[in-house]
Amino acid sequence: MVAGATAAVVAAAVTVPVLLPEAAPDVSGSAVAVLSAPDPSTETAADPDSSPPKTLVAAGRAAVYAYYTWEEVKISADRQVKKLTWNRYDRDKGVYEKTPWAWLDVARGGEAAAFLEQVPAKRVGVLTGRDAEVRWIDLERPAAAVHWSPDATKLLLTNYSANPDESYIPEGNSRMLMPSSRIGFTVVDLADGRAVFRARGADPDEPPTDRDDFSWSADGTLVWENHASPPPTKKFYDLEGNERPVPYGTAETYQQDELSPGGTRLIVGNTGQGAGLGIRDVASGRTTPLTPVSGYLIEQIEAWADEDRLIVWACEQKGANGCVGGEFRNRLLLVDLKGGDPVPLSGFRENSQKAGKSWVPIFTPR
Template identity: 65%
Template sequence: MTIDELVRQTFGEWAEQARVPSGDLAGSALRRRRWARTRTFAVAAGAAASVVVAAVTVPALVRGQEPRDDQGAATVVVAEPDPSTGTAADPDSSPPETLVAAGRAAAYSYYTWAEEKISEDRQVRKLTWHRYDRDLGRYEPTPWAWLDVARGGRAAAFLETVPASRVGVLTGRGTEVRWISLDRPAASVSWSPDATRLLLTNYSANPDESYVVEDGTQRTSTVNRTGFTVVDLAEGRSTFQGLPQHPDEMSSRNDIFWADDGTLVWEQSSSGSPMKRYYDLRGNAQAAPSKEADTYQQAGLSPDGRRLAVASPDRSAVVGVQDLTTGGTVPFNPAPGYWIEQSVAWADDERLIVWACERKGENDCVGGEFRNRLLLVGLNGGEAVPLSGYRENSQVADKSWQPDFTTR
């Protein structure tokens, strides 16, 4: 079976399941094909928020009656970037208790998840977000249903429920929240790369609900994405664009993400080729940017714009690194004692943060391929630096967690 065939088959099966958390597409794919035989699998692309220093005035964005929303203008100061570029690790904890960061990248938040039964035949997947608290020096749980933390770790955008009729913006060290009302309910939010806008994916109902049939298998609820909303914080304008679920998609949650330059947005495709569909901010289909890889590898473009994290060109590795000046791609697995399963973020131009399992001989991993940890690995090899403890099983709710990396 080719990787394209695997991806198509796996996504088809997910139409009969609840939504798999971002970053865990690999696990379900691996259930369909022996890891030791193929050494290759697909990984969901994440959308890491990147924020520049900015001070913007945010008028109240009120739609309808929202008595708790602010009625006046408010000045929102996006936090200064964190000047630190050293490595912060918690190699003995999973999930981590203290900050995980390396170079330009930091995981200022992570989430865990659980399936909660809401009726005899229905359940809902709920995320619990933890945010790094600078004053306490550790991650703390939040009451929010969805969270995206801006560069520097101080500014955050969040949803109280999924779906939500408003989005909260929390900045600096203060606790005052600015509420922005939405014309249509949303189930995800993320900062634009320049921190001037928010992107929300709108749904008519909770996309994380599912029902269970008699044999115990899960099936998603009715597809219900309605489009996306862009909130311009400086101009106080909220713009909705209708973009229903693509007819080929069967999973109810299919969020919209920012492209790297902030002029386009994209959604994941389950057809396998292309792996991402791009749109302009009016919802019109667009060609993929030249420097964004059509791959499930999460790290994407290196800071200097010279390299892309992509799929490996052969089965000697899962991750590949493409040199954009030459067009050549080389397999990437330079970590002694580990098998690299997924790229996560670039620490700098020469180092990647990855998920990796501990090797057990040549063709297996200690505890299986779903037991993995975050590593910092150089492109030219050398010692791998553990950044977190091992997730005992990246597919099981009470044994896993998912970091959200952004620029610091």
């Protein structure tokens, strides 16, 4: 789920993801019971005529329980800040609804949520259900992003000394980023509410980026950050902040979950076969490029629906001239690796890089 905020690296018309309430009484000392059971449904839910979607988008094991839109807000003569507006799926109403929070992540199953009131914030709020009271957990250092662990027992927060979404106002086509203000990460154990900070500033040898958030490994035992230098493309750390070897199937691309749920397939990049992304069979080592399907060019992989199906961003082709209306006029598709026509899951996103023209889905296990 980078999830978190999503950046894009563009090459040869293919986008590869970088890796995704009112105040209530403070009950931060209370224990948390079972937070959110997995959603038993695996049926495909789509809203192919809406962008952003109005009703649930989901397929197989993955669902969009939240998404955000964004806009650049001028805060001084030469600076601006990217403001995110979050929408969360309401299962009772069957629609997405706007939230007042500055950052949001939803746990597996779609019912429990963690949020920040502002960016950065000195506390994190947790809701274990629709009618639950907010549980506030104080942080040693301010944080600008929060992510649930895969088993929904912990939270991972990335700590910043300043707002990482602030940047200089570009002059012409030149865009200048602020120096990274990342200072580390915090792991919150929801059983006792204990929040432990680990210092880990941004790598001075890495190029500037909008954000430098940490994400969970697939099994929740490690955290990782993007690494733009020569492969591997990710750096991993244990929960104590010590660097660890890269697990198999996790550093081929900037994808959040590169290895399929059953471990038989792996997302890889730079196939050199007319496609920027491909799928490698783990047993045989054979790589199949993700070439156009039914008139769609696959730009970016978002999630595994199951062992044979992928949820992707794809745009309609227009012969050798690329995609209709530009590279970023794309929609979410469900693609079957065994063949068959893709299934549209959302309407067309007119532009993924301009404020007010885009929305970014956050995929979560059902």
